[in-house]
Amino acid sequence: MILEIDELNFGRYTPAQLAAVRPSLKRLADITRRNLRLLDSVLGIKGEDSALRGKYELVRAELAEARTQIENTRHDLATAHAWIEQLQGRLASIEDDEEDKLYRSVGLAATAHTVVVAAARRALLQHYHPDRRPPEKKAAATASFQAVCAAFERIKELRE
Numbered sequence: 125m126i127l128e129i130d131e132l133n134f135g136r137y138t139p140a141q142l143a144a145v146r147p148s149l150k151r152l153a154d155i156t157r158r159n160l161r162l163l164d165s166v167l168g169i170k171g172e173d174s175a176l177r178g179k180y181e182l183v184r185a186e187l188a189e190a191r192t193q194i195e196n197t198r199h200d201l202a203t204a205h206a207w208i209e210q211l212q213g214r215l216a217s218i219e220d221d222e223e224d225k226l227y228r229s230v231g232l233a234a235t236a237h238t239v240v241v242a243a244a245r246r247a248l249l250q251h252y253h254p255d256r257r258p259p260e261k262k263a264a265a266t267a268s269f270q271a272v273c274a275a276f277e278r279i280k281e282l283r284e
Contacts, residue, residue, distance in 0.1 A: 157181075223282060230275050238283070245276045 227234045232244055250256075252272050257265040 226275055226278055226282075230272060230279070232279075241276075241279060241283075245272075248272045248276075 224234050227236065230244060230248060232241060236244075249269065249272060252265055252269040254262045254265040254269055
């Protein structure tokens with residue numbers, strides 16, 4: 125898109141038109157500045173503080189690049205926050221699942237193979253059996269044993 129831009133009369137163009145030609149105008153300005161410096165050197169005209177001006181332009185370009193990177197980082201951060209919230213919601217829905225809680229209460233995953241469930245049942249019932257505890261700890265062991273029995277009975281019902 126080519127626009128004829130009069131000096132200081134940008135009002136007749138839409139922001140979209142101006143935004144579209146901005147990169148081209150910026151490139152044209154850079155080329156013009158370079159050509160003027162070359163012309164000055166050919167004519168033998170020394171520009172005042174040309175080194176300082178060059179540093180200024182370099183710093184200005186770096187600042188523009190840093191601003192762009194900041195905006196990109198902000199966008200990436202917002203996207204990451206959205207993903208984190210979505211994943212936390214999914215994780216909460218998974219953790220709230222009653223079946224998963226049941227399996228986790230006996231140290232298993234819901235996807236555990238039947239052989240693993242049977243082995244875990246035998247091991248936990250043997251571990252919590254009240255007859256393997258001293259008399260003063262039998263009451264607590266009985267409660268734990270009954271909880272494990274109930275959990276494995278519920279798992280058996282779910283798997284049928």
